[in-house]
Amino acid sequence: DVKVTQSSRYLVKRTGEKVFLECVQDMDHENMFWYRQDPGLGLRLIYFSYDVKMKEKGDIPEGYSVSREKKERFSLILESASTNQTSMYLCASRLGGAGNEQFFGPGTRLTVL
């Protein structure tokens, strides 16, 4: 079974703090993704990575950065957290190539005070 794990289920941070969200997958997948989920808006893509050291902006990258130093790990970084980044963050991974399923982690609910 594919396993995508996220470092925290719940996180509370203060405005201006630097925040790291970690995601690890154990199936040697090339592609990894970070989404945020907000009510009524579905999942919106923040950043994705096709392979190690590679990163591409998604639809809403502003205020975020990512790091992919190892194939199994994809980190989302909020350089200076703001209250409008309070959200559910979902990581996903997928085998490279068309037509392959994305597998999601359980999510991290981040609250920025």
Place this chain on the structure above:
Amino acid sequence: GQQLNQSPQSMFIQEGEDVSMNCTSSSIFNTWLWYKQEPGEGPVLLIALYKAGELTSNGRLTAQFGITRKDSFLNISASIPSDVGIYFCAGQLKAAGNKLTFGGGTRVLVKP
């Protein structure tokens, strides 16, 4: 980016009822996907559709890829309490690097 309009936003189900939800887009997709998210979990793929007009079933779930490639629907027949959750449609386009675009979700609740 592309927009997917998913409706209804929420619905109440009574055990045994058939329910339906749909997604429409302003532009075409190569693949339509339907996911279900249960509380505290990430979305899980239910059905994938790869060809216009395709009708696919997975147990009590049936989904169709619209002929125009701009819409899809999901039906749940004879609903049961464990059908509650949030259902998402997603479109995938090869020209966009196979990224997924998600609808806003349909929250399915049990009638009190």
